[in-house]
Amino acid sequence: MEKSYLSVFLLVVAVSYTMAKDFSTKNGKKDAPSVKKETQPKLPQTLSRGWGDNLIWTQTYEEALFRAKSGNKPIMIIHHLEDCPHSQALKKAFAEHKEIQKLGEKFVLINLIYETTDKHLSPDGQYVPRILFIDPSLTVRADITGRYSNRLYAYEPSDIALLYSNMQKALKLLKTEL
Structure with missing residues (x-):
């Protein structure tokens, strides 16, 4: 029982x-x-990685160099990390800035979440986020910098107007060199 x-x-x-x-x-x-x-099936991540889905982004640094040289356009290269809060904040400001998105169409754009072997792309260190400009002769424009003396190519969301101005400067330098 x-x-x-x-x-x-x-x-x-x-x-x-x-x-x-x-x-x-x-x-x-x-x-x-x-x-x-x-x-739902996970959609593949676009090359923009959230920096501007309406812009044309290149997949590799080598492809960006080729497109810049053949198309006579400057390169804007963005180094960032997916899990970096500073990168995420700058990405949001960049993607929401209509003028930057429009001006971005005149550049060969690439955003990298890894470091390249080209030492010219880290002239003052390998920090993120950092944005560099490269002219069609494949010269890194060391004269186009952000506002920080210890991280020359760093930008924050509050620096978005300076970034826009530097994009315009990169395009003007291209026109004066032609």
Whole structure:
């Protein structure tokens, strides 16, 4: 008789557990591990990585160099990291700035989440975010800098007007050199 009580008790516990699990899943508290969620397929990340989906971005540094030389356009290269809060804040300001987005069409654009082997792209260190301009002769424009003396090519969201001005400067330098 003791075994039958134990069996009934275990059956009641198992049924209660199952019903409680179903109840919490239906009320949105918690997904049961056995319930398979319907997920939408993850879309592939675009080359813009959120910096401006309407702009044309190059995939590699080598491709950017080729397009700059053949198209006689300056390169704007953005070094950043996906999990860096400073990079994320600058990306948001960059993407929301309509004039920068429009002016960006005149550049060969690339944003890198990795360092290149070209030492010219880190003249004062490998920090993020940093933005450099390269003219069509493939010369890094060391004269186009941000406002910080210890990180010459760093920009913050509050520097977005300076970045816009530097983009204009890079284009003007191109016109005067032609």
